[in-house]
Amino acid sequence: MPAPTLRLRGFDIHKGYLSATDQQALVEALRGVLKAAPLFSPTTRFGKKMSVRMTSAGKYGWYSDGRGYRYEPRHPNGTPWPPIPEEVLAIWRDVTGHDRQPDCCLINFYGEGARMGMHQDRDEADFTWPVLSVSLGDDGLFRIGNEERGGKTESIWLESGDVVLMGGEARLTHHGVDRIRFGSSRLMPKGGRINLTCRVVD
Numbered sequence: 524m525p526a527p528t529l530r531l532r533g534f535d536i537h538k539g540y541l542s543a544t545d546q547q548a549l550v551e552a553l554r555g556v557l558k559a560a561p562l563f564s565p566t567t568r569f570g571k572k573m574s575v576r577m578t579s580a581g582k583y584g585w586y587s588d589g590r591g592y593r594y595e596p597r598h599p600n601g602t603p604w605p606p607i608p609e610e611v612l613a614i615w616r617d618v619t620g621h622d623r624q625p626d627c628c629l630i631n632f633y634g635e636g637a638r639m640g641m642h643q644d645r646d647e648a649d650f651t652w653p654v655l656s657v658s659l660g661d662d663g664l665f666r667i668g669n670e671e672r673g674g675k676t677e678s679i680w681l682e683s684g685d686v687v688l689m690g691g692e693a694r695l696t697h698h699g700v701d702r703i704r705f706g707s708s709r710l711m712p713k714g715g716r717i718n719l720t721c722r723v724v725d
């Protein structure tokens with residue numbers, strides 16, 4: 524388990540965790556996942572289309588529509604989610620120190636103008652398991668708040684290759700992405716930001 528570069532409001536931030544070569548290998552592995560499980564635009568439980576496009580790998584995928592937020596065993600096209608790439612599982616094992624595999628790797632794609640409002644990750648059964656986040660591609664302005672809604676917040680730019688561990692006392696801390704710097708990274712030819720979050724669901 525490597526030591527984090529910095530700790531912000533209980534989140535362990537590992538700046539530059541992945542080398543350029545590792546980032547490229549990860550994007551290649553994700554291409555296979557996206558082919559089997561194409562990105563889609565979920566709606567919030569209020570019926571509003573999200574600006575972030577999503578898909579998942581693993582036993583479950585995170586899903587949202589007018590019925591609420593939940594995990595589903597199948598992609599909306601009816602097929603099971605593809606397996607979580609080994610490259611992602613290796614990061615999970617190293618950074619969390621856990622042998623138990625995550626059940627879900629949520630893949631968020633932020634195109635130009637996409638953002639994610641402040642929220643808690645609370646659709647999992649057991650909050651003693653951390654959530655691990657991996658950023659690839661364009662920079663994203665990540666905002667960290669409090670366990671309760673509102674209050675003071677602090678923000679940090681997450682860059683390609685950064686890894687964040689959201690666990691322990693901070694497992695239910697609100698967080699979101701205000702904006703991305705579209706085109707700031709050369710990792711993906713058409714630009715955009717990918718964020719992976721690994722979760723233990725059951």
Ligand code: SIN
Binds near residue numbers: 631658681
């Ligand atoms: C999320 O909270 O699901 C995504 C966080 C991020 O994009 O960095």
Ligand code: MN
Binds near residue numbers: 698
């Ligand atoms: Mn989240």
